[in-house]
Structures are given as C-alpha cells and as structure tokens.
Amino acid sequence: xxxxxxxxxxxxxxxxxxxxxxxxxxxxxxxxxxxxxxxxxxxxxxxxxxxxxxxxxxxxxxxxxxxxxxxxxxxxxxxxxxxxxxxxxxxxxxxxxxxxxxxxxxxxxxxxxxxxxxxxxxxxxxxxxxxxxxxxxxxxxxxxxxxxxxxxxxxxxxxxxxxxxxxxxxxxxxxxxxxxxxxxxxxxxxxxxxxxxxxxxxxxxxxxxxxxxxxxxxxxxxxxxxxxxxxxxxx
Numbered sequence: 001x002x003x004x005x006x007x008x009x010x011x012x013x014x015x016x017x018x019x020x021x022x023x024x025x026x027x028x029x030x031x032x033x034x035x036x037x038x039x040x041x042x043x044x045x046x047x048x049x050x051x052x053x054x055x056x057x058x059x060x061x062x063x064x065x066x067x068x069x070x071x072x073x074x075x076x077x078x079x080x081x082x083x084x085x086x087x088x089x090x091x092x093x094x095x096x097x098x099x100x101x102x103x104x105x106x107x108x109x110x111x112x113x114x115x116x117x118x119x120x121x122x123x124x125x126x127x128x129x130x131x132x133x134x135x136x137x138x139x140x141x142x143x144x145x146x147x148x149x150x151x152x153x154x155x156x157x158x159x160x161x162x163x164x165x166x167x168x169x170x171x172x173x174x175x176x177x178x179x180x181x182x183x184x185x186x187x188x189x190x191x192x193x194x195x196x197x198x199x200x201x202x203x204x205x206x207x208x209x210x211x212x213x214x215x216x217x218x219x220x221x222x223x224x225x226x227x228x229x230x231x232x233x234x235x
Contacts, residue, residue: 018049018050018051018052019049019050019092019135019137019165019167020047020048020049020050020069020089020090020091020092020093021047021048021049021050021092021163021165021187021189021214022045022047022071022087022089022092022163022189023045023046023047023048023066023191023210023212023224023226023228024043024045024046024193024208024210024226024227024228025073025087025143025159025161025191025193025208026041026043026045026073026195026206026208026228026230027073027085027087027099027119027143027145027159028115028145028147028155028157028195028197028206029101029103029104029115029116029117029145029146029147029157030101030104030106030107030115030117030147030149030155031077031080031081031082031083031099031100031101031106031107031117032075032076032077032083032106032107032108032234033077033080033105033106033107033108033109034077034080034106034108035077035078035079035080036076036077037076037077037107037108037234038074038075038076038077038234038235039074039075039076039107039204039232039233039234039235040072040073040074040075040232040233040235041072041073041074041204041206041230041231041232041233042070042071042072042230042231042232043070043071043072043073043228043229043230044068044069044070044228044229044230045068045069045071045089045208045226045227045228045229045230046066046067046068046069046224046225046226046227046228047066047067047068047069047089047090047091047092048064048065048066048067048212048214048222048224049064049065049066049067049091050062050063050064050065050167050185050187050216051063051064051065052167052169052183052185061185061216061217061218061219061220062185062187062216062219064214064222064224066224068228069089069090069091069092070090071087071088071089071090071092072087072088073085073086073087073230073232074086074087075099077106077108080106080108080109081100081101081102081106082098082099082100082101083098083099083101084096084097084098084099085097085098085099085119085121087121092137093123093124093125093137093138093139093165094123094125095121095122095123095139095141096121096122096123097119097120097121097122097141098119098120099117099118099119099143099145100117100118100119101115101116101117102116102117102118103115103116103117104116104147104149107234110152111149112149112150112151113148113149114146114147114148115145115146115147115148115149115155115157116144116145116146116147117145118142118143118144118145119142119143119145120140120141120142120143121139121140121141121143122139122140122141123138123139124136124137124138124139125137125138134169134170135167135168135169135170135183136166136167136168136169137165137166137167138165138166138168139163139164139165139166140163140164141161141162141163141189142161142162142163143159143160143161144159144160144161145157145158145159146158146159152199152201153198153199153200154196154197154198154199155196155197155199156194156195156196156197157194157195157196157197158192158193158194158195159191159192159193159194159195159210160190160191160192160193161189161190161191161193162188162189162190162191163188163189163191164186164187164188164189165186165187165189166184166185166186167183167184167185167186167187168182168183168184169182169183169184170182170183184217185216185217185218185219186216186217187214187215187216187217188214188215188216189212189213189214190212190213191210191211191212191213191226192210192211192212193208193209193210193226194208194209194210195207195208195209196208201234202233202234202235203231203232203233203234204230204231204232204233204234205229205230205231205232206229206230206232207227207228207229208226208227208228208229208230209225209226209227210225210226210227211223211224211225211226212224212225212226
C-alpha cells in the first residue's frame with residue numbers, strides 16, 4: 001500500500017511539473033522583404049520534455065525525454081531587412097521576436113548568394129494545473145543565421161542558437177512533504193542546426209537536422225540529435 005501511495009505521488013507531481021523545450025527552429029537568414037510580406041509554417045520536429053524530480057521536501061533536478069511535437073512559425077516584414085516573428089512548439093512557450101538581415105537580399109528580392117541575420121525572441125507563459133500546481137516558464141532565445149541561395153528554389157542554411165528557460169513553480173498539496181514546495185530551475189540550450197529550403201512560390205518546404213546541448217540547475221547535462229520538417233505558405 002505504501003509503495004502504491006508513493007508511486008501515485010510521483011506520478012502526480014512528475015506529470016504536473018513537466019515543461020517543454022524546443023529543438024528545431026526552422027529559421028533562415030532571409031527576411032521576408034518589402035512591407036507586411038508574411039509567411040506561416042507548420043512544423044513537425046523534435047523537442048525535449050523536462051520532468052522535475054520532487055521528493056523529501058526538495059527538488060532533485062530534472063529528467064529529460066525526447067519526443068516529437070507540432071508547431072508553427074509566423075513571420076512578417078516591417079522593413080525590407082527586418083521581420084517580426086511568432087514561434088510556438090506544442091506544449092511549450094510562445095516566443096515573439098525580431099530578425100535583422102544584415103547581409104544579402106531579402107526573400108522577396110529573389111537574389112542569390114550569401115545571407116546572414118541575427119534574431120532575438122522572448123516569451124513567458126503562466127500555467128495552473130488541475131492538481132493545484134502553478135508555474136511560470138519564461139524563455140529568451142538568440143540566433144545567428146547564415147545561408148546561401150543558389151537560385152529561386154534552393155537555399156541551404158545554418159543556425160547557431162543560445163536560449164535560456166526559467167521554470168518557477170509552487171505546489172499546493174495535501175501531502176505535507178511537498179506542500180508549499182517552490183521549484184526554480186534554469187535550463188540553457190545551445191543548438192547547431194542546418195537545413196535545406198525548397199521553394200515554389202508561394203509554397204516552401206524545409207528539412208532540418210542538428211545537435212543540441214541542454215544544461216539545467218542541479219541536473220545532469222543532456223544532448224540530443226534533432227530533426228524535422230516544415231511546410232509553409234507566403235502571402
């Protein structure tokens with residue numbers, strides 16, 4: 001009976017204190033170009049779910065689980081070299097950000113050659129679960145992007161990104177061992193991604209692979225190969 005109770009508590013707290021970190025990003029160095037030129041992409045890609053280990057009135061770091069999630073990326077141009085974007089991975093944070101292309105021509109210009117850009121995204125979500133665990137997940141992500149367009153149909157690109165995600169949670173439970181326990185983890189992600197984009201306007205398709213390193217407070221480091229694809233439409 002005691003073992004069943006412990007397993008129940010572990011299941012309750014483990015599932016309630018899980019959160020999602022993104023893997024693939026599908027961000028290229030090309031801005032959309034012009035003013036209010038837009039693109040939306042639907043993605044199927046790798047992500048990592050983190051579980052807080054809660055026992056004996058303390059948090060014992062996290063466990064990692066790789067999995068596949070759906071997501072989207074919406075981009076629209078403010079000026080020819082500047083985009084704003086909204087990205088989301090299912091079960092994770094939404095990030096709003098800005099991208100600035102400082103080398104090469106925009107997507108709308110259809111120019112070939114080298115392209116480079118930088119981007120920054122920020123987002124914070126608050127949650128409260130049915131078992132009275134409230135938490136906030138705040139993320140910051142920075143990307144350095146490089147690509148080379150061979151022609152109107154074919155672009156290769158690479159992406160180095162650095163991100164931090166802060167998890168802060170409070171547990172309300174009838175179990176005095178974990179009631180009022182505060183959880184506070186910070187995860188940092190370093191990702192190196194490469195992809196290919198095929199375009200037949202207004203449609204695009206991307207295939208992306210990469211390698212990701214994750215480190216989290218009071219936890220072992222974690223690394224993972226990530227891969228996925230996206231389908232997009234420009235308008």
